[in-house]
Amino acid sequence: MPSSDLIAESPAQVGLDPAKVEALFQRAEREVREGLLPAVQIAIARNGKIGAMRTFGRAVQGGAEKAATDETLFTIFSCTKAIMSAASWILIGEGKLKTSERVADIVGEFGTNGKDVITVEQVLLHISGFPNAPYPQDEWLDRNKRLERFAKWRLEWPVASKFEYHPTSGFWVIAEIIERRTGKDFRDFVRERIALPLGLPELRVGLPREFHSRVAELVYVGEPLSDEERKKLGLPAMPETEVTEEAILGFNRPHVREAGVPGGGGIMTAGDLALFYQGLLHNRSRDGSQIWKPEVLEDARRVRSAGYKDPVFGVPVNRALGVVVAGGDGLANYRGFGKTNSPLAFGHGGAGGQIGWADPATGISIGYCTNGFDRNDLRQGRRGVAISSLAAVCAAG
DSSP: OOOGGGBOSSGGGGTBOHHHHHHHHHHHHHHHHTTSOSEEEEEEEETTEEEEEEEEEEEEETTEEEEOOTTOBEEEETTHHHHHHHHHHHHHHTTSOOTTSBHHHHOGGGOOTTGGGOBHHHHHTTOSSOTTOOOOGGGTTOHHHHHHHHHHOOOSSOTTSSOOOOSSHHHHHHHHHHHHHHSSOHHHHHIIIIITTTTOTTOEESOOGGGGGGBOOOEEESOOOOHHHHHHHTOOOOOOOSOOHHHHHGGGSHHHHHHTOTTTOEEEOHHHHHHHHHHHHHOOOTTSOOSSOHHHHHHHTSOOOTTOBOTTTOSBOOBOSSSEEOOSSSOGGGGTOOSSSOTTOEEOOBGGGBEEEEETTTTEEEEEEESEEESOHHHHHHHHHHHHHHHHTOBOO
């Protein structure tokens, strides 16, 4: 739970409409009331503080089922990519990294099997061509194994020829780049340069064992849409990726939580996630200094993926430097936002329906987490759009 000085006395104190916030929370609680999701946690922030935070339901924590509270920690999956991207932005601002650099010039082990031409920017944009490169969870704590995997990885399609989401592989590369250019473990760099300066000591990529008893264990809920139902609704088949039930439930294992996979292993509260985005909006550490170079922060949110489309929905992906931008084409709901976000909204969602974004037009940011992984991807997607749409209009006046 963030420190008390980062939590407003009321939504109105930070310019949020209390009635609209309550409507948002009622919607977030709905699936818990209906018995679908075991637990959810949601926080909305503005003007550098949490305006309101609420946790609903029960979850297994430390081996025992108990009521989830605002102290309960959740796995945020690919929302972690925004945090790791922001870590790379620090290096760019310090002149320690250029997006045009070839990865192989930084990490020599990576430059095999045609991967020597891949740039840092291409990795952050998911156009590098190795989306399903194997790296088993049981190896995640072993850096030597990481480098061995880099050398073995092969291209699945020509570099920059198309967009295909890299669930974990690309951000292991970003993590290694951070380590090469800073001499620090990527987990320590995130903690020292982002989490602690923002006053968020419980925002973690790589969770120490002593905190595991507070983590809501992940469970699968619901039934997937059948092929017939998908066809009737005009929905494409979901592609097969490394994001399997076995892989997701692997995040209940201690060594996986400790590894902090940079593409999806962050563990924190929804409040920490919402305040991370406030940090990006306001760019002020607790001592008043800037964490990111302002021009880099602005440039990092510039859409760089013109011409690339999502292979499932066929819409422009609107990828910036490791994050997604809502855009003004009316398709933001396909990108992890609501229908009421401004075109400037940016962020990154996570598997199972986790939500994290900030909207510069309103100053609002949100964190939403659940330990219930809904097998019905259409229902999960609609839930996210509804919650984001309600959150985006919570500004007072």
